[in-house]
Amino acid sequence: MHPKLRKLIEKHLYTTNEYGVEHQDPSAKVPDELLTYFKREHSLKTDVHKTCITCQIRQFQKYGSNRIKCSYIPRKLPDGAASKIAEISKSTNIPKEQATKILKASIDPVAWTELMFGFSDKDPKWFLRNYQKEQIRCTSKRLVVREGRRSGKTFAIALKLIYYAFNTKLDRGRDAQGNTVYMGPAIMIVTPYQAQLTNIFEEMEKLVKRNVELKSEITSGTGDSLYIKTPTYKMVFRNGCTIQGFVSGIGIRSDGSGGGTMRGQSASIVYLDEMDMIPEEVLDKVINPILATTPETILIATSTPIGKKGKFHEWCSNRDDFREDFLPSSVIPHWEEIKEEVLRDSTQESFMAEYMAVFVEDLKGVFKxxxxxxxxxxxxxxxxxxxxxxxxxxxxxxxxxxxxxxxxxxxxxxxxxxxxxxxxxxxxxxxxxxxxxxxxxxxxxxxxxxxxxxxxxxxxxxxxxxxxxxxxxxxxxxxxxxxxxxxxxxxxxxxxxxxxxxxxxxxxxxxxxxxxxxxxxxxxxxxxxxxxxxxxxxxxxxxxxxxxxxxxxxxxxxxxxxxxxxxxxxxxxxxxxxxxxxxxxxxxxxxxxxxxxxxxxxSIYSGNQMTPSMPTFHKIEALKVAYRSPNDEIKSLYDQKKQQANPGALNILKIMRGGGSEEEDRMIKEKYKQQGLWPDDRKRSRSRSINKEEEFSLLEGINTYQGTQQGMQPISELKHAPKRGRFGRKKRSWR
Ligand SMILES: Nc1ncnc2c1ncn2[C@@H]1O[C@H](COP(=O)(O)OP(=O)(O)O)[C@@H](O)[C@H]1O
Ligand SMILES: [Mg+2]
CATH class of the missing domain: 3.30.420.240 (Nucleotidyltransferase; domain 5)
Structure with a gap:
């Protein structure tokens, strides 16, 4: 692309905030020069909503291609709308302005949302932000929203899901009379933590409760509540739509359960909130199969980057079939009021990641x-x-x-x-x-x-x-x-x-x-x-x-x-x-x-611990099962060596286990035995062949003992060391 064009794009489609972070401009206006160029070079579609025009250009600039699958947002009401409006207005006796809204709501998700929940650009407290409108309207099958904290990601997508719940009709075949049966979509929400999931369902419930008509379309929940919480969070609609919520964090429960309930689910819409915190393993095992079996599934992910280069990073930066929205928290309408507090409580790095939504590498951090x-x-x-x-x-x-x-x-x-x-x-x-x-x-x-x-x-x-x-x-x-x-x-x-x-x-x-x-x-x-x-x-x-x-x-x-x-x-x-x-x-x-x-x-580093991390087949002379004092041990060793006619002087080291008393030595040996670390008669006969060999194979030893009590254990593993104080004090060098 010509540098001049690149400059033009940067100037008109992007904006740079007071912290030097360049991000997409949610109120961008595309100059004719760019329109002409992209129409000619990339067959840019122009008879569509302006959101779709900037999105296409951004995609061309980022990847040189645009493989986003979407149905484009219409630019205006279809032909013949005016007469329709007049008709509605007359037959239902409502003002023309209201009739226009109703007609618009039937084709525009934002108009529907505004109509149903009372948002208005004229209301300084209750309006949809321009970037939220884009997200609600977008029809891309793959949408990834990278934004700073508190920018309203979850809120916007909650609205979008409610819109889908009421307005998506899936063809479910025909009934006995031959009529087509339609059904609402199955929507699946995945969050990394319980609190987040609760937050989304509460937000959706609050929204739906603003409109009695919508509320009456929901069949789940008891009393004041519009959803159930067990076994999974679930909101059910009269049209058959379900919104189900799952927490991914439990996927890493040590027994591998949890997350399991998510497996095998099918969904026509999947929403991942705070995706960067969802373990990659859950994404691989749970989300990928859904997308593979139902490729038409709509996938929406929102997150603030946490400082790793995982799947979220990949979807944002390397996938020309994903629409990415990138906006720092400075786009929040009341940013001026909160920015000081935010800056005070942040480090430079956390501010860049959490509020500027930049993928930072944490190079200086000790803990990744x-x-x-x-x-x-x-x-x-x-x-x-x-x-x-x-x-x-x-x-x-x-x-x-x-x-x-x-x-x-x-x-x-x-x-x-x-x-x-x-x-x-x-x-x-x-x-x-x-x-x-x-x-x-x-x-x-x-x-x-x-x-x-x-x-x-x-x-x-x-x-x-x-x-x-x-x-x-x-x-x-x-x-x-x-x-x-x-x-x-x-x-x-x-x-x-x-x-x-x-x-x-x-x-x-x-x-x-x-x-x-x-x-x-x-x-x-x-x-x-x-x-x-x-x-x-x-x-x-x-x-x-x-x-x-x-x-x-x-x-x-x-x-x-x-x-x-x-x-x-x-x-x-x-x-x-x-x-x-x-x-x-x-x-x-x-x-x-x-x-x-x-x-x-x-641990095994303490020196207090028995030695569980090594294969423990030492070439010791066969020992009786009964207790032998260290003195007896050296005597028998000495005798044995004498028999083998060792030349020259012979030094044998006496091993006193523990603090030096025979009592302690006896206890420790007992313990070895209990843990199977002491060769008893039975074991001896089994290991005889190894004992006979001059040199034992380390690898063979490891393979034999791996996963057994005598085998290798990860270094960070602990076992109770002999209790301190019982046999007199052991020295700690760091006291
Ligand atoms: N357009 C809006 N109008 C009113 N409140 C909003 C709007 N967008 C977001 N909020 C509120 O702002 C707060 C932060 O939004 P949230 O969606 O939780 O942010 P994020 O998920 O990006 O951290 C929430 O309390 C939410 O209800
Ligand atoms: Mg959120």
Whole structure:
């Protein structure tokens, strides 16, 4: 295309807002020069609504072609309309203006919507915005709306769906008399979260209730409600139309149920709201089959980009069969009134993505947007205490053997954050269980200790990790109190738990180094506390192993706010920081402490853990099932070696498991046995052939043991380590 033409298009079809974001101009006027050119070069269709003209040109410019399937919006009332209007006006005794509206409503969705719900361009509070009108009118089989927050996407599409519900007639064959049977469409709405779905149905209900006639056409719901909520959200119309709603987030429930109800549905209209947050997996497994079996299905998607290049990005940028609308929130009529508040609460990056609707790559962010969105699930912290409920809600296999930790971070301004995390071994998943903030104003050692005692009693955590920063003396205080309580007679159940705080509570210094054990070589790995906590959290989020409630916006925003500020010149280690000071990072720190605490204490990195991650067939001399003390072990090893006539001096290392006492060694061996890690007679006979071989094959070992108790386990997995304190204290390097 000639640069001059390109310039012309940019000038007339696009506009640039005060933040430098260029977007389509919803009130564009196309100059004749462009009309002529595109008519000649691309056979532009011009006897259509102006919306369709700009849309065609945009498509030609973007892709060089236009494969949008649509039936074009007529430019004006058809011929003979004037006499029809006169006729209606006369026969029904209504003013001509009203008659015009009625006739228009029969061909124009916007006119219908205005007529039914009372929108008027003359009403400053109740009018349809020009871009919403375009969306309501558009007949494209594929429509993708990329707009900033609060710009009215959901509202516009809700209106469009209602229009379709009342005005689409699908041919359903003939009845016994040979008459054609028509039926309303099956409409399917998919949203990532429950709250969104509720919002759409409430919005549609509110709209329909504005018009008694329309309301009487709806047959679903009881009492005041126009729709049912179980088993799925559903609104039913007298003409047979149904609008059904589904939440996609549950598609990632760990048991793979949920989302399932969506599968196998057919629909003539599918609407995906906040599509970028719908897991790609759900789009692939649920939406694609529908489009494949019923290609005539109308597909509408609206979203604000979340900072990934997924399907939404593809539909917006690489598909010449999709009409894309791209509008930032600055097109909202009352933008001036809200923009300051919006800017105050945003980071540069979140503003560009969420309000300017730009596809930004989050390069600086430590936690990728996609991971964070995938981590959000439809539940609340209020629902986590009841195991049965949690199991049902999140589709967990089992809640038994859960390992819990509380993380505590404090700050003079933000107050104290407590975050509770649980690891569910059967599901191999980490779940956010509780978040408590004690505001700065209430900050006192007493208040703090009370909260900790309460949470400790409520959750009975295995570990409590607290930022040493401000709280050093308080930590010593509470440990002392917990110790002194030990001697008390007739302790209440709560006091019984409080006694355990002394063992559970660890004060963690972010800047000091911690020591981990390499699970394979048993070598020490040194890391700064901070780096460990962050890398650990990143890994678990990246693997999709952590879930937290969708309504915890504080944690969500803090995830997004956390960035790599710069890198250390010598070590190239990242220096972490916050993009927007106001958003803070204290809940995030508490979360990372809880998560890190669990990994430090219970994972294969802790050095406290037995070694579950390796194939555990060591070439040990066959051992009797009965207990053997370490002394007996070395004696038999020595004898054996002597028999084999080992030349020279022979050194045999004695292995004392645990803290060094024979009692502990015995217990640990017992545990190995229970877990099938200790070769007993039966196992020995089976593995004899392997034992005989000089060199065992690693691969063979992995294949044999994979998926079994002795096999490989992902690194982020936990198992209860031997309890601390029982056999004397083990040293933590980061205390
Ligand atoms: N044309 C309109 N007239 C009146 N209210 C509107 C209009 N468009 C949107 N709204 C309202 O503005 C708010 C934001 O709209 P919504 O559709 O939820 O935005 P989005 O989905 O783009 O975030 C909602 O409360 C909605 O009811
Ligand atoms: Mg919305």
């Amino acid at each position: 947007k996609e991971w964070v969105y995938n981590a959000r699930l439809d539940y609340t912290y209020d629902e986590t205490y009841n195991d049965g409920h949690l199991k049902r809600k999140l589709g967990l296999k089992s809640t038994s053997n859960c390992i819990k930790a509380i993380g505590i971070d404090w700050n003079k301004n933000a107050g104290t954050e407590f975050y509770v995390v649980g690891f569910y071994p059967q599901d191999r998943i980490w779940i956010g269980l509780d978040a408590v903030n004690v505001p700065h104003s209430e900050f006192s050692a007493k208040r703090w200790i009370r909260e900790l005692v309460d949470l400790n009693h409520k959750w009975k955590p295995d570990h409590i990790y607290a930022d040493e920063g401000y709280g050093h003396t308080i930590i010593e205080d509470i440990k002392y109190q917990s110790y002194t309580l030990r001697a008390k007679k007739d302790k209440t159940p709560k006091e019984e738990e409080t006694v355990l705080i002394a063992d559970r509570l660890v004060s963690f210094n972010f800047s000091s180094n911690i020591k981990l054990k390499d699970p394979i070589t048993n070598a020490d790995i040194k890391k700064s506390g901070k780096h460990f906590l962050v890398e650990n959290a990143v890994r678990i989020l990246q693997d999709g192993l952590f879930k937290f409630p969708v309504d915890d916006l504080i944690l969500k925003d803090q995830f997004f706010n956390y960035i790599v500020e710069k890198r250390n010149k010598q070590t190239n280690k990242p220096v972490y920081g916050k993009q927007n000071e106001k958003v803070g990072d204290h809940r995030l720190d508490a979360f990372m402490l809880a998560l890190g605490g669990l990994v430090l204490e219970e």
